[in-house]
Amino acid sequence: MAQGSRFATTVTDTPQGVLVIALAGQLDAHTAPDFERLLEKTIREDTRTKIVLDFEPLEYIASAGLGVLMGFIEEVREQGGDIKFGAVPEKIYHVLDLLGFPIVFQIAPTVDEARGMFAS
Amino acid sequence: MAKTIAVKEKKERLYRSLIRGSSLRVALQLIGGFAFFAIVMVIDLIAHSVKSYQGMVLDIVRLGLHFGGVYLWSRAFGPFFPRLSELARGSGKPETNTVPIRSMQIFVIALVVAVATSLLPGLFILNVQENPYGPKTANVVLSFNLLSITWAFCASILLVGFSKLVYLWQRTREVRKRLYTWLAILASYVIFRYMIDEAIIESDTITDIIAYSLVALVFFGTLFLWFRIPWIPHITKRSKQRIIFYSGLAGALSISGALVFEGEQVSSIFHWYSPFLQECVLMLFIALAAYFGLIFFNALFTLSSTELVERRAAEVESLTKLTRFSSDVLTSELLLDIPKLTSEIATLAKEATKADAAWIELSTPRSEKDAGIPFRSYIGIDQPLAYLLSEQPLTSRDRHLQGLILSAEVSEKLKPVVASTVYISDGAVPAHATGWWSVIGMPLINKGYARGAIFVAKQHEFGFDNEDVVVLTAFTDVASLAVDTARLLSDSIEKQKFDGELRAARAMQQSLLPAVVPEIPGFEVSAISIPAYEVGGDYYDFSNLYDGAPIALIGDVSGKGISASIFMAETKGIAQGLAPLVRSGKELLIGVNDTLMRNLQRDATHRSFVTLAAVSFHRDLVKYTRAGHTPLLHFSNDGQYRYFQPKGMGIGFVRKEIFNNVLEEQEFSLEKGDVIVMFSDGITEVRDANNVELGYQRFAEIVRASRFEPDVQKMTDRILRDVLLYAGAMAFSDDATFVIVRRL
Numbered sequence: 001m002a003q004g005s006r007f008a009t010t011v012t013d014t015p016q017g018v019l020v021i022a023l024a025g026q027l028d029a030h031t032a033p034d035f036e037r038l039l040e041k042t043i044r045e046d047t048r049t050k051i052v053l054d055f056e057p058l059e060y061i062a063s064a065g066l067g068v069l070m071g072f073i074e075e076v077r078e079q080g081g082d083i084k085f086g087a088v089p090e091k092i093y094h095v096l097d098l099l100g101f102p103i104v105f106q107i108a109p110t111v112d113e114a115r116g117m118f119a120s
Numbered sequence: 121m122a123k124t125i126a127v128k129e130k131k132e133r134l135y136r137s138l139i140r141g142s143s144l145r146v147a148l149q150l151i152g153g154f155a156f157f158a159i160v161m162v163i164d165l166i167a168h169s170v171k172s173y174q175g176m177v178l179d180i181v182r183l184g185l186h187f188g189g190v191y192l193w194s195r196a197f198g199p200f201f202p203r204l205s206e207l208a209r210g211s212g213k214p215e216t217n218t219v220p221i222r223s224m225q226i227f228v229i230a231l232v233v234a235v236a237t238s239l240l241p242g243l244f245i246l247n248v249q250e251n252p253y254g255p256k257t258a259n260v261v262l263s264f265n266l267l268s269i270t271w272a273f274c275a276s277i278l279l280v281g282f283s284k285l286v287y288l289w290q291r292t293r294e295v296r297k298r299l300y301t302w303l304a305i306l307a308s309y310v311i312f313r314y315m316i317d318e319a320i321i322e323s324d325t326i327t328d329i330i331a332y333s334l335v336a337l338v339f340f341g342t343l344f345l346w347f348r349i350p351w352i353p354h355i356t357k358r359s360k361q362r363i364i365f366y367s368g369l370a371g372a373l374s375i376s377g378a379l380v381f382e383g384e385q386v387s388s389i390f391h392w393y394s395p396f397l398q399e400c401v402l403m404l405f406i407a408l409a410a411y412f413g414l415i416f417f418n419a420l421f422t423l424s425s426t427e428l429v430e431r432r433a434a435e436v437e438s439l440t441k442l443t444r445f446s447s448d449v450l451t452s453e454l455l456l457d458i459p460k461l462t463s464e465i466a467t468l469a470k471e472a473t474k475a476d477a478a479w480i481e482l483s484t485p486r487s488e489k490d491a492g493i494p495f496r497s498y499i500g501i502d503q504p505l506a507y508l509l510s511e512q513p514l515t516s517r518d519r520h521l522q523g524l525i526l527s528a529e530v531s532e533k534l535k536p537v538v539a540s541t542v543y544i545s546d547g548a549v550p551a552h553a554t555g556w557w558s559v560i561g562m563p564l565i566n567k568g569y570a571r572g573a574i575f576v577a578k579q580h581e582f583g584f585d586n587e588d589v590v591v592l593t594a595f596t597d598v599a600s601l602a603v604d605t606a607r608l609l610s611d612s613i614e615k616q617k618f619d620g621e622l623r624a625a626r627a628m629q630q631s632l633l634p635a636v637v638p639e640i641p642g643f644e645v646s647a648i649s650i651p652a653y654e655v656g657g658d659y660y661d662f663s664n665l666y667d668g669a670p671i672a673l674i675g676d677v678s679g680k681g682i683s684a685s686i687f688m689a690e691t692k693g694i695a696q697g698l699a700p701l702v703r704s705g706k707e708l709l710i711g712v713n714d715t716l717m718r719n720l721q722r723d724a725t726h727r728s729f730v731t732l733a734a735v736s737f738h739r740d741l742v743k744y745t746r747a748g749h750t751p752l753l754h755f756s757n758d759g760q761y762r763y764f765q766p767k768g769m770g771i772g773f774v775r776k777e778i779f780n781n782v783l784e785e786q787e788f789s790l791e792k793g794d795v796i797v798m799f800s801d802g803i804t805e806v807r808d809a810n811n812v813e814l815g816y817q818r819f820a821e822i823v824r825a826s827r828f829e830p831d832v833q834k835m836t837d838r839i840l841r842d843v844l845l846y847a848g849a850m851a852f853s854d855d856a857t858f859v860i861v862r863r864l
Contacts, residue, residue, distance in 0.1 A: 029679065063678035067729060070773050091813075099731065099748040100769025103782055 007031035009038055018050045018115045020086075024057035027065035036068045043072060049081020052114040056087035061095055073104060082106070086114030149196035156189035157272065161265040168261045176318060183396040186272055193276035198284075217359035220351055223281050224366035224415075230281075231373035231408075234274035237267055238380045238401075264393045271401055278408060286346065298345045305341045306407060309334040310399045317395040338403060342410035349418050357427060364419045371412035378405035456613075458606050463497040465574065465599045470499050472595050473560070473588045475576035477501035481510070481527065482564070482572035482603065501577065505549045509542060509559050510575050517541040530561035531570035536589050537561045540582045558583035562596040566604045574599060621682050626651050628685040629659075632692050638662045640670045640737055644864055646832035648840065649857040657684035657730070658800045658855035661692055663699035665736060671705060672859055674749065674798040675732040687728050691716065691771075695732075705734030705745040706785040713747065713771045713779050729772035733798060735861070742796065745785040747771045750801050753820060755827065757793030761820045764788070790863045795835075797823055798861075802854035806847045814846055822846075832860045 007025040014020055019042065027035060042048050053069075069083065076083055085107040088096065096102065108114035160182050167178060286299060312334055315321045355363065381402045462480045470478035477500035498506050510526045521529075521539050529537050542557040559577045563570040574596055578584065629651060637645050649658050657677025665671055673695055677688045691712065698711040709732055716730070733749035735742055744752050748770030751763035766784035773779070790796065799819070806814045826838040839858070 063676070063729070066770075067678050070729065098750065098765070100767070100773070100782055103767075103769060103778065104774060 007034060009035065011038075011042075014115060016050075016115070016118060017048075018052055018118050019048045020052045020054055020111060020115070022054035022057060024059075026060040026062075027058060028060065028062035029064040032062075032064035032068050035065060036071070039068065039072050043076060043079075047079075049076045049079045050118050051076065051081065051083045052111055052118075053083060053085050054087055054111045055085055055089060055092055056111070058089065058092060061092050066095075066099060066101070069101075069105075082118070084108065084114040084117055086111035146196045146199060149192045153189040153192040153196065153272075153276075154269075156185045156192065157265065157269045160185045160189075160268075161262070164261045164265060165258060168258055179318075179394055179396050182394055183400075186268065186397065189269075190272050190276050190279070193273065194280045197277055197280045217355045220285065220355065221359055221362050221366065223285055224363060224370060227278060227281055227370045227412075228366055228373065230274040230277040231370055231377065234271055234278075235373050235377045235380060237270045237274075238377060240267060268394075268397060271397075275401070275404060278404070282408075282411065285351075302341060302345050302407075305334075305337055306403050309338050310396070310403055313399045313403075314396055317399070335406065338406050339410045342407050343414055346411060346414055349415055352415070352418050352422060357423065360419050360423055364416060364423070367412045367415040367419065371409055371416055374405050374409035374412055378402060378409060381405060456606075456609065458603075458610060459497065461602060461606050463499065465602070466497045466499040469574050469576050469592065469595060469599075472591050473576045473584060475500075475583070476578050477506070478574065478576045479506045479510070480564075480572065480574045480599075502549075505544070505553050506575070506577075508544055508549065509557060509577055510561060510573070514539060515543040515545065517543075526559060526561045526575070527573055530563045530573045534563050534565055534568075534570055536563070536593060538584060538589060540584070553579070555579065556581040560584050560589060560592060562592050564596060564600040564603060566600055571600065571603065625682045625685045628682070629657075629688065632659060632661075632685070632689055634660070634662055638670070640861070642864055643670075643737060644832045644862045645672070645859070646836045647857075647859040648836050649855060650840075650852055652802070652852045652854050652856070656802065656855035657688050658802060658857040659688050659692065660798070660857055660859050661695060663696055665699055665705075665708070666701060666703050669736050669738050671699060671708065671734055671736040672798060672861065673708075673732060673734050674800065674857060674859055675730050676749065676800050676802075676855070676857075677730045678728050683728075687730065690719070691730050691732070704785060705736045705743055706783055708734055709745055709747045709768070709771065709783060710776070710780050714776045716772050717776065717779075729770045731770050735796065735798060737861075740789045741787050742790045743785055743787045745783060747779075747783065748773075750799060750804065751816070753797040753799070753816075753823060754788070755795040755797070755820075755823060757791055759824060759827070761824065763816060763820075792863050795823070795827065795832075795860060795862045797858055799858035800855060802852055802856035803843060803858055805854065806843055806852065806856070808846055809848050814843065818846070819843075832862050835860055835862075 007023075007027055009024070010022040012020045012022070021038070021042075023035070025031070042051065073083055083105065085096075085101075085105055087110055088107055093107070096105075096107070101107070106114070106117055108117060163178070163181065163185075283299070286295060312321075313331060316323050316327055316331060321327055352360070352363070381398065462482065466478045466480045469475070469480070477498070479496065479498040479501060481496050496503070513523045513525055514521050516522050516539055518539060518541055521537075521542075526537060526539060537560070539559045539561075542559050544554050544557055557577055557579055558581055559575055562574045564572040564574065574592070576584070576588075576592065629649075633649055634647075637647050639645075645662075647660050649660060651658070657675075657679060659673075659675040659677065661673045661675075663671050663673070675688070675691060677684045677691065679687065694712050694715045695708065698708055698715075702708045702711060712732060729748075731748035731750075733744070733746040733752065735744050735752065744764050744766065746752070746764075746766050746768045748768060751765035753761060753763055755761045764786050766786045768783045769779055771779075804814050804816055804819050808814075822839055822842040823835075825842065826835045829835040829838055836858070839860075840856075843856070
């Protein structure tokens with residue numbers, strides 16, 4: 001696989017203004033800046049703050065990727081939005097769990113359930 | 121001997137001073153020339169007063185003095201003509217065009233003056249025929265002398281200019297030979313005519329025939345000797361048009377000059393004054409008429425082929441440039457400056473094909489490090505328009521190109537693609553840019569792949585021909601090489617920088633680790649940290665708490681390289697400073713988080729965090745607390761193991777209110793022979809050949825297998841060996857760290 005395509009994101013707009021961003025591949029020190037730019041654009045330029053991250057296609061997440069997630073959560077919440085996780089694979093959940101992410105982020109078994117959390 | 125050298129030096133000094141003072145030399149030559157004519161005038165006046173005005177001896181003396189004057193003057197005028205011999209032999213240089221034109225202009229002026237003064241005697245009607253012994257008054261003698269001075273002046277200019285033009289582009293012996301032959305023909309004509317005029321030879325039919333043959337010889341000899349005018353092919357079309365104009369004018373003036381001199385009135389006057397002078401001037405006019413006629417027709421007939429010649433010259437020029445460019449570029453600092461290199465390439469491509477615009481696009485950068493460098497250059501075109509021409513589906517009359525994207529086509533076919541008809545109608549570009557274009561796309565190929573493309577465009581249809589493609593192909597080969605070398609170079613420089621940083625980071629990280637593992641009474645301790653190639657942020661340390669209880673720390677800083685090392689140093693400093701002030705590992709981690717949160721960069725871009733775990737030893741009890749770090753492995757002496765994973769968030773993530781609330785501390789007793797292993801994720805995330813992670817369970821099995829080693833040092837070695845065996849590699853891709861403690 002070429003270096004540039006190790007990590008990919010797919011952004012889908014869903015009803016109720018919730019933006020679903022699917023993460024695929026490997027989110028590590030090399031690809032984290034791309035992810036960061038995407039979040040920055042989404043949150044600061046497009047002012048979209050209701051975000052569900054679809055972890056299902058993600059193979060690997062490194063500390064740099066986790067840093068990006070942590071970096072935006074406060075900003076999003078200050079604006080009345082949230083970042084919720086859906087369909088987190090077990091291995092990635094383990095990493096998130098070690099770092100205490102489940103305490104900060106709401107994590108749902110599926111993307112639809114994560115979206116549903118915005119309604120309630 | 122010494123004397124001759126001294127003389128030589130003296131001469132040389134004199135010569136040099138003369139050369140240096142060239143304005144003085146010119147002045148002296150001008151005055152000298154006048155002096156000759158003044159002598160003629162004095163002789164004429166004396167002859168007039170003694171009433172023996174005519175005669176061969178007088179004529180020859182007069183002519184000799186005239187030649188002397190003309191010679192000195194022509195030497196004086198030399199420097200005023202453009203330095204033709206010094207011209208660089210490069211076509212397309214401005215001098216190549218300006219020098220002949222400038223010379224022609226000077227000719228025309230000199231001829232106008234000469235012809236105008238030739239008319240004067242006729243206007244003033246110096247009727248000398250009535251007096252067979254010469255002019256009536258001294259005034260007439262003076263008038264003749266003044267006239268001849270004017271002609272001589274003009275003739276000097278014409279002669280110098282002529283010789284300079286003849287030598288233009290070819291100062292060879294052969295040309296000199298031709299020049300002498302020509303002068304001999306002219307001289308023989310003058311002498312023969314003079315002899316007939318003065319009745320030295322009987323004038324009959326045969327002499328007439330010879331005389332006319334000599335006129336023909338002067339005319340055709342001129343044509344033949346100077347037929348090839350070497351500078352004409354090298355001048356541009358525009359300059360050629362001007363040359364045609366001026367040479368036509370000069371030719372017409374020469375002919376009218378010749379006619380005036382052959383005319384009854386003027387000829388008879390001059391015949392009377394000096395038959396020699398008359399013949400010389402007449403001959404000069406004929407020869408010049410022939411020469412200018414030659415230039416005129418030569419320029420006229422080659423006018424149509426000029427464009428082709430110009431093109432060839434431009435091609436040669438651009439290929440020369442290209443060669444120079446390739447040799448320059450492969451050694452110069454251009455290679456260190458990719459944007460400058462690409463813009464240089466685009467400029468040259470535009471020149472080589474005489475295109476209106478050229479642009480270059482380099483495809484996907486080789487590594488992320490390149491991403492910041494602009495890999496595009498646009499010369500003579502705006503980016504939006506270039507984008508429409510090369511990156512958008514084409515609107516074209518060529519059916520095979522209709523709807524295709526030029527850049528894609530080029531990189532797919534790996535061959536030049538010529539689009540002779542491309543229509544730009546988009547409102548996004550300025551109105552003057554809309555309409556038909558022709559574009560060539562050339563792939564920049566390296567190792568069989570397209571690494572980008574060069575495009576040249578003209579704002580009309582069918583703007584390029586095969587020659588352009590050939591030239592551009594040769595050019596692109598060199599450009600590819602240059603671009604690729606530049607990229608390799610920039611990569612290796614980046615790598616060097618990176619390697620330098622790595623060494624610094626590694627040295628720093630090593631210095632942050634404890635030099636020796638401390639002795640903990642009743643326990644056996646071993647620790648190891650192996651940095652990966654791209655140093656990560658693993659860390660371990662030992663300290664003592666407020667009550668003196670030993671504490672072992674292990675951590676993993678997010679990020680890599682020097683920034684991770686700095687962050688690690690910060691963490692170590694805080695932990696070492698706080699440990700003696702707190703009573704437990706939990707308090708220590710809370711303190712570290714609190715301090716770091718207050719000091720950390722708040723923006724997402726630089727968000728760093730660290731995972732940290734602490735084990736403190738209190739007699740039989742061990743207390744474990746964990747801030748986001750990997751769990752603690754505990755092996756009982758009976759071979760059972762468990763992982764302790766108390767709750768705790770990474771340091772640097774959340775405010776202390778949340779962090780402190782979440783953080784847990786677990787305590788358990790450590791029996792004799794029990795082992796605990798603190799480790800970083802670099803160990804358990806090691807992958808085997810099938811990309812399968814080692815994981816906690818397999819790691820525990822490896823530790824279990826090492827349990828019976830005599831000391832923890834040997835255990836450490838064996839665990840490390842087994843982990844590497846699992847990975848099938850000799851190095852870790854992430855830092856790998858573990859600390860083993862065994863109860864004695």
